[in-house]
Amino acid sequence: MLYEKAPAKINLTLDVLHKRDDGFHEVEMIMTTVDLADQVWLRPAHDGLITIKVSEQFVPNDRKNLAYQAADLLRRQFKIREGVEITLNKKIPVAAGLAGGSSDAAATLRGLNRLWNLRLSVDELADIGAKIGSDVSFCVHGGTALAKGRGEKIQHLPAPPNCWVILAKPAISVSTADIYKNLDLSSIKHPDTAGMLDALNSGDYNKMCSTLGNVLEPVTMNLHPQVVILKKKMEQFGADAVLMSGSGPTVFGFVRQEARVSRIYNGLKGFCKEVHAVRMTGERFILD
Ligand SMILES: C[C@](O)(CO)[C@H](O)COP(=O)(O)OP(=O)(O)OC[C@H]1O[C@@H](n2ccc(N)nc2=O)[C@H](O)[C@@H]1O
Ligand SMILES: Nc1ncnc2c1ncn2[C@@H]1O[C@H](COP(=O)(O)OP(=O)(O)OP(=O)(O)O)[C@@H](O)[C@H]1O
Numbered sequence: 001m002l003y004e005k006a007p008a009k010i011n012l013t014l015d016v017l018h019k020r021d022d023g024f025h026e027v028e029m030i031m032t033t034v035d036l037a038d039q040v041w042l043r044p045a046h047d048g049l050i051t052i053k054v055s056e057q058f059v060p061n062d063r064k065n066l067a068y069q070a071a072d073l074l075r076r077q078f079k080i081r082e083g084v085e086i087t088l089n090k091k092i093p094v095a096a097g098l099a100g101g102s103s104d105a106a107a108t109l110r111g112l113n114r115l116w117n118l119r120l121s122v123d124e125l126a127d128i129g130a131k132i133g134s135d136v137s138f139c140v141h142g143g144t145a146l147a148k149g150r151g152e153k154i155q156h157l158p159a160p161p162n163c164w165v166i167l168a169k170p171a172i173s174v175s176t177a178d179i180y181k182n183l184d185l186s187s188i189k190h191p192d193t194a195g196m197l198d199a200l201n202s203g204d205y206n207k208m209c210s211t212l213g214n215v216l217e218p219v220t221m222n223l224h225p226q227v228v229i230l231k232k233k234m235e236q237f238g239a240d241a242v243l244m245s246g247s248g249p250t251v252f253g254f255v256r257q258e259a260r261v262s263r264i265y266n267g268l269k270g271f272c273k274e275v276h277a278v279r280m281t282g283e284r285f286i287l288d
Pocket of ligand 2: 058059060064065066067088093094095096097098099100101102104105135176246247248
């Protein structure tokens with residue numbers, strides 16, 4: 001049996017440049033992995049079938065699961081006869097804007113590359129991942145990156161300055177497609193992507209805090225006022241900067257002072273079930 005870690009991501013920036021002819025949006029976003037991760041186990045199956053066992057009741061255990069799609073794609077492309085039993089221990093909140101499903105798919109690609117001895121590079125795996133979902137390429141690489149195109153064009157960046165990240169997910173589910181559909185391209189307030197790149201290149205914590213921005217945040221907030229309330233609470237409890245990740249509804253806050261972490265965490269726990277205090281790992285997956 002083989003193990004792979006599947007970490008969550010957060011968006012430090014998310015900008016939409018325009019809508020493309022294929023219906024997707026051209027994005028420019030800076031993402032980084034955090035140390036909240038699903039656990040993925042892969043066991044060879046000699047019956048030639050792909051099966052999914054998943055700890056979370058609301059996550060599909062059939063071909064709708066992105067990890068299934070990852071295995072299926074690799075099997076077809078490389079004409080593999082063997083099957084695989086994929087066990088997912090979900091730790092990342094589902095439908096949260098944290099790329100949980102995408103990261104499971106990415107971990108499955110990395111793991112099967114080893115299990116089936118395919119000798120593919122990270123870039124090759126990321127290209128295959130792009131066929132499954134826009135976030136999968138980034139999740140194959142991990143670390144910190146600027147993603148362009150649909151999200152699949154990756155440029156690596158230095159890890160963010162060290163701090164705590166408090167994640168809080170309100171008890172609602174958000175459909176990414178719905179949020180993009182409700183985005184009004186004529187009224188976008190673009191985030192300062194260049195400023196965030198400077199902040200990362202110079203390791204400037206305050207600049208990172210002041211250049212956080214996500215054009216999907218007002219869209220999700222408009223549909224789900226709980227996100228507005230959560231962001232305000234996190235600011236009131238003392239986070240240095242707060243933003244919604246991806247299409248939401250998870251909100252994250254940066255904190256440098258250790259003493260404030262438990263205050264914010266405990267304060268949020270009072271009315272929000274899913275709260276995590278994590279760190280940005282900057283950990284990139286490099287295959288040998
Ligand atoms: C919001 C983000 O998570 C930020 O990282 C991503 O942009 C979305 O990534 P994802 O969930 O992997 O998205 P996909 O599964 O590829 O697409 C879900 C839906 O979101 C919309 N979508 C997604 C990505 C993109 N660049 N433009 C889009 O318009 C499309 O309607 C698509 O049908
Ligand atoms: N392995 C998986 N883990 C979680 N959800 C999955 C998985 N495979 C498919 N799904 C489906 O995908 C939906 C979105 O789940 P996911 O946790 O990936 O969302 P997300 O965090 O918003 O992702 P993203 O940030 O990439 O948009 C779920 O409601 C579920 O039905």
